[in-house]
Amino acid sequence: MDDVGASINGGGRLSAGEQGGKALGFVRGLGVTAVQGMRAGGGHAIRHLEAGGLIPSAGSLTSRVRAFEHIAVPILENPTDTFPWTLGGLPTRGFLGTYQGQQIAIFVAQEGPYQGKVVAAFIPTPAQLIAMRVAHGVP
C-alpha cells in the first residue's frame, strides 16, 4: 500500500482507491466531511470549477456547493492519484480525479483550522499535472 495518503491527519483515514488501487483516498463515506462548511467561504474554493464550466455559476450557493460535493466526494474517496502539495505555504494533499473527461485537482489542508477540509480545487493544465506528478516522484 502506498503511504502517501496516510499523512492526512496522521494516518488511518485513507483507504486504497478501488480503481487502480495505488492512490489512497478518504474512507468511503468520509469524503463528505472534507466539504462540510464550504458555504462559509462563499464559493471561494470552488471558483475555478465554476469558471471551467463544471459547476453552474448561477443558482444559490447551496446548490453550487452541492454540485461541487457531487464532483469532489467520489474523487476524494477514489482518487486516481494523491500527492503532497504546498499551496500558498499551506501543506495540503492533492487528490486527482476525472469528471466529465476533465482532470480535476482537489486540495485538502493537512494542518491549521481547516485541516481535513477542501481549500482549493482547479482544472490543471498538462504542465501543472506534470509538476504535481514530479512532486511525488512520478516521472
Added chain:
Amino acid sequence: MEFHESCYKEFMNYLRPFGDERLQFLLYGMREKSAGPFRVPDLSGWPHGTELKSFAFTDEHWPVVIELFEFWSSGFPEHCEQLLLASLSALTGQGAILSWYMFEGTFNDIAHVFTPWTIERTYGVARPGQAPRLAITKAARQQKSWRALAEQVADALYHAYPELQTVAGNGNVPNNLDEACT
C-alpha cells in the same frame, strides 16, 4: 523599498500555488451587497501578459459581497509594492469596506477572515481612513504590529456586521477523521 527577487524567494513560492511559473496575486475587496461592483483593476505596471480573473462570493444571508481579483503574472512586477498598494487604495476609493491580499487556500470562512492563522497568510490590508499596508516577508507577517492591525480590522468588520459571525459557520471546524473512523 523595491522588491528584489532574491530577497523574496519564499514570497514568490507562496505565489505559485498550482505548479506553474506564473505568480498568483489574490486581491479581495469587500463591499456592501447593495453597492455596485468594483471596477476591474488597472493592469498597467504589471508584466506584459498578466491575466486577470474576477470572482464574487456571497451567500443569501450575507450583507456583503467579496470580490476577488486574481492576477496571474508572468513575472515579478518591477514595482510590485506600489502596484499592490495602489490596487488596495483603488478599492478603498470605490467604497470597499475592506480589501486585502492573501495567499491561495487561506480564505475559507467569512466569519473568520482575520485570525492568527490567516493573518500570517495575509500580505496586504486596507480600510477606509487608513493607509494601505503590506507585509511581504514572513517575518513581517509574524510581527505583533501586523497581527494587531489585522485584528483591529477584523474587530471593526464584525462590529459593523455582526451577522457575519453567525450566518456562515456551517460546521467549518477542523476535520478529525481519526475520531470519525472509530
